[in-house]
Structures are given as C-alpha cells and as structure tokens.
Amino acid sequence: MKIAQRFKDFPAYSPIEPFEVLSARIGKRPxxxxxxxxxxxxxxxCTAALQALTDTRVYHIYPDPESRALRAALQKFTGxxxxxxxxxxxxxxxxxxxxRVLLEPGDTVINCPPTFGMYPFDTRLNAGQVIDIPRNADFSIDIEAIEITVKNNQPKVIxxxxxxxxxxxxxxKADLLHLLKLPLLVVLDEAYLEFTGDCVAAWRENSCMGWVQNFNNLVVLRTFSKWxxxxxxxxxxxxxxxxxMSVLWVAKQPYNVNVAASQAAIASLQSLEELIPNVNKLRSERERLWQLLQNIPFINPYPSQANFILCALEDVSGTELKHYLISKGIFIRTYDTPNLRNTIRISVGRPAQTVQLISALEEYQ
Ligand SMILES: Cc1ncc(COP(=O)(O)O)c(C=O)c1O
Known part of the structure; x- marks a missing residue:
C-alpha cells in the first residue's frame, strides 16, 4: 500500500504543547x-460555561449536526x-x-506571510499549491503583487x-474591497477581532462578517478560542x-461540534457581561505590556490590535532568549523565517505574569 505522493515530504504543522507537557519537560508544576x-x-x-459543562446530561447522545441552538445564538450575537x-x-x-470543497489537485491558494500557519498547511493537505505573497514592511498586504498573481495564476482562494x-x-477595509473585486474566494480570518473593541457594538462595527450577505466571494471566520x-x-x-453553505453542509463531518463545546459556547454568548471585562483587561494589559517592552533595550515591540505583541530583537538571539525564559518557566513564540527574522511573539497575560516576564527580561544579559 502506498501513501499519497504529497505526504512523502509533507511539512508537519508544529503545534503548541500543553501545560502538562511543558511542565514535565522543565520540572516545574503546571x-x-x-x-x-x-x-x-x-x-x-466564564462561570456559566463551566456550569453548563457539569449540568449537561446528554453526553451519551450525538450532537446536533446543524448546531441549531448555537447558530441561533450566533445570529443574535453577530447580526x-x-x-x-x-x-x-x-x-x-x-x-x-x-x-476541501474548493480545491482540485494543483489548484493554487494565496498566502500572505508572515501569517497563521494553518493556511499553507491545509492547502497542502488538500492537494493545493501555496503561492506566498509576502506582506509589506508594515505588515499590510501587497495588493499589487496579489493582483498580478491573480491574473497570471488564477488562484482559487486568498x-x-x-x-x-x-x-x-x-x-x-479599502484593501478588503480591493480583494473582493478579484475573481477568487476571499477568506477573512477574524480570530482576534474581539480585541479590537470594548463592547459588542464595537465588535459588530469592526467585523466584516455582515458583508457576506453582499459579497458572493467572501467568507469570514471567528472563534470562541480567544475572547x-x-x-x-x-x-x-x-x-x-x-x-x-450548501456544499459545506454536504461535505462536513456530521457531528463536528461536540455537545460540550456547543453548550459552553452558548453559555458564553449568554455571559457577555462576564467575558467582555476579561477582553478589556487584556486590551489594557496589552497597552501596559507594550510600554514596558519599549523600555527593554533589545526589544522593539510592534503595535498590536490583538492579544499578543510581536517584537523585533536587537543584538540578542530569539532562540537563546526563548531558552532563557523557559528556564524561568515562561513560554513565548519565536520566529526566524525569511519574512520574520529573529522575532518573538508574546501573548498578553494577567498583570502578575507581565511583571514576571518583564523582570526576567530586565535581568537578561
Ligand atoms: C489567525 C488564527 N485563526 C484561527 C486560529 C485557530 O482558531 P481555533 O482555535 O478556533 O481553531 C488561530 C489560532 O491561533 C489563529 O491565530
């Protein structure tokens, strides 16, 4: 039996490891x-999500394949x-x-690095070819290069x-409107959208999810993982x-959203008064962390609208810094790719975690 050719040298996705694995590796408690x-x-x-997980009594029954209750709650939340x-x-x-539903073998997909690694990973998984169009120095997308590529290569998705x-x-929004005029499907990933504003009204204003009703070539993704x-x-x-939608319903795994996830997500949408303050704590902690990072001589933080901060490093190695921080029990992400040389990304944590991070950085060297 032979495996499909494309899996011979398939570049694996390197996922982030959980607390228990990290703590076992460095001999600290989780x-x-x-x-x-x-x-x-x-x-x-939120409290209600945790409560819903213990109160739910239907874990022996398969979930709703159409996630009707969750989608009804999402309609109210997103409009x-x-x-x-x-x-x-x-x-x-x-x-x-x-x-999976769009690509024929060899079809091309535009990826704009540096960005989220799952887009090229899933493209290859589904027998597509990735065309990388690197971002500009300020991380905006290179519209001109994208237009040329669309003309020359007829990619199906960006x-x-x-x-x-x-x-x-x-x-x-101007760049998005530009892309929407091109003959390809535009997938806009708004995983961190909630960190751009302080309330549901601001989230609706900042999100382009509603635009799918007016643009036949737009998909907008969001998640419960972050906010x-x-x-x-x-x-x-x-x-x-x-x-x-009609083909996604046919192609998706029937029970793709499990009962626990669905209950917790619905409870979250009913607990905005508890969750929004957490988002706002992370938003203000992001600004505080950014200021504090500015004072570290070898770190140049980029401005961020999300719950993380990317930092260029000067005269220190990202890998060495990462290992030093690991010895203190602090885990961050490093990058060293052609588009992102010697750079680190720090997720925004609780204020006490910021204090520990900053004092570790101050002691470095
Ligand atoms: C841009 C982006 N999109 C999507 C995801 C994944 O979202 P989910 O946890 O809902 O699969 C992530 C996770 O880090 C992300 O950074």
Missing amino acids: EEIIKLDANENPYGP VPIQYLMAGSGADELIDLIL FVTSPNNPDGSLLS AGLAGLRVGYGAFPLWL
Whole structure:
C-alpha cells in the first residue's frame, strides 16, 4: 500500500504543547508555568460555561449536526442571519473544510506571510499549491503583487487575517474591497477581532462578517478560542455565501461540534457581561505590556490590535532568549523565517505574569 505522493515530504504543522507537557519537560508544576506562546485567554471560560459543562446530561447522545441552538445564538450575537452561519471544531476545521470543497489537485491558494500557519498547511493537505505573497514592511498586504498573481495564476482562494497573527495589524477595509473585486474566494480570518473593541457594538462595527450577505466571494471566520477562553473545547464559526453553505453542509463531518463545546459556547454568548471585562483587561494589559517592552533595550515591540505583541530583537538571539525564559518557566513564540527574522511573539497575560516576564527580561544579559 502506498501513501499519497504529497505526504512523502509533507511539512508537519508544529503545534503548541500543553501545560502538562511543558511542565514535565522543565520540572516545574503546571501552575508555575507562564504560558504566553499560543494567544490563549488566561482568564479561561466564564462561570456559566463551566456550569453548563457539569449540568449537561446528554453526553451519551450525538450532537446536533446543524448546531441549531448555537447558530441561533450566533445570529443574535453577530447580526448575521442563521442561514449564512456554520459552526466548526475551531476555526481550524472550517479552514480545512473550505479548501476541501474548493480545491482540485494543483489548484493554487494565496498566502500572505508572515501569517497563521494553518493556511499553507491545509492547502497542502488538500492537494493545493501555496503561492506566498509576502506582506509589506508594515505588515499590510501587497495588493499589487496579489493582483498580478491573480491574473497570471488564477488562484482559487486568498487568506487574509485581521488582526493578523503574528503582528496584530488590521486589514484595511479599502484593501478588503480591493480583494473582493478579484475573481477568487476571499477568506477573512477574524480570530482576534474581539480585541479590537470594548463592547459588542464595537465588535459588530469592526467585523466584516455582515458583508457576506453582499459579497458572493467572501467568507469570514471567528472563534470562541480567544475572547471566550474556550480554546481547549474547539469551537469556531464562519459566515459563508449561500452557494458555499450548501456544499459545506454536504461535505462536513456530521457531528463536528461536540455537545460540550456547543453548550459552553452558548453559555458564553449568554455571559457577555462576564467575558467582555476579561477582553478589556487584556486590551489594557496589552497597552501596559507594550510600554514596558519599549523600555527593554533589545526589544522593539510592534503595535498590536490583538492579544499578543510581536517584537523585533536587537543584538540578542530569539532562540537563546526563548531558552532563557523557559528556564524561568515562561513560554513565548519565536520566529526566524525569511519574512520574520529573529522575532518573538508574546501573548498578553494577567498583570502578575507581565511583571514576571518583564523582570526576567530586565535581568537578561
Ligand atoms: C489567525 C488564527 N485563526 C484561527 C486560529 C485557530 O482558531 P481555533 O482555535 O478556533 O481553531 C488561530 C489560532 O491561533 C489563529 O491565530
């Protein structure tokens, strides 16, 4: 039996490791670990989500394949009609699903690095070819190069992210409108959108999810992993044009959103008064962390609209700094790619975690 050719030298995705693995590796207790490497929410799920997980009594019954209760709650939350909405096992599942239904072997997909690694990973997984169009120095997308590539290569899909991971910059609405005029599907990933504003009205204003009703070539993805602290439960959602919805319903795994994830997500949408203050704590901590990082001589932080800060390093090695911080129980993410040389990304944590991080950085060298 032979495996498919494309898996012979397949570049594996390197996922972030959980507390227990990290703590076992460095001989510290999980509660001593300061995990600032995966943009998780240190405040965790809301009380009602935790309560829903223990109160639920239907774990022996398969979940609703259409996630009806969750989608109805999302309609109220986003203002987007339910027929445009689909839930998934994280936004990650929806990225894969979109490519699964659209790509024929060899079809091309535009990726704009530096950005989230799942877009090229899922493209290759689904037998597509990635065309990288690097971002400009300020992390905006290179519209001109994208237009040329669309003309020459007829890509089927482009992925754009706002705020972008790893730098936290926003996609301008003008750039999005530009892309929407091109003959390809634009997938806008808004995983960190909630960190751009301080209330539901601001989130609606900043999100382009409602635009799917007017643009046949736009998909917008969001998630409960970041603002609602449900990363471990895997629940995300997207708004899709109706022609795409009909095929996604056919192609998705029937029970893709499990009962626990669905209950916790619905409870989160009913607990905005508890969750929004956590988002706002992270927003103000982001500004405080940014100021403090400015005072570290070898760190140049970029401005960010998300729950993480990208930093260029001067005269120190990212890998060495990462290992030094690990010895203190602090985990961050490093990058050293052609588009992002010697750079680190720090997720925003609780104020006490910022204090420990900054004092470790002050002691460095
Ligand atoms: C830009 C972006 N999109 C999507 C995701 C994944 O979201 P989910 O946890 O809902 O799969 C991440 C996770 O880090 C991300 O950075």
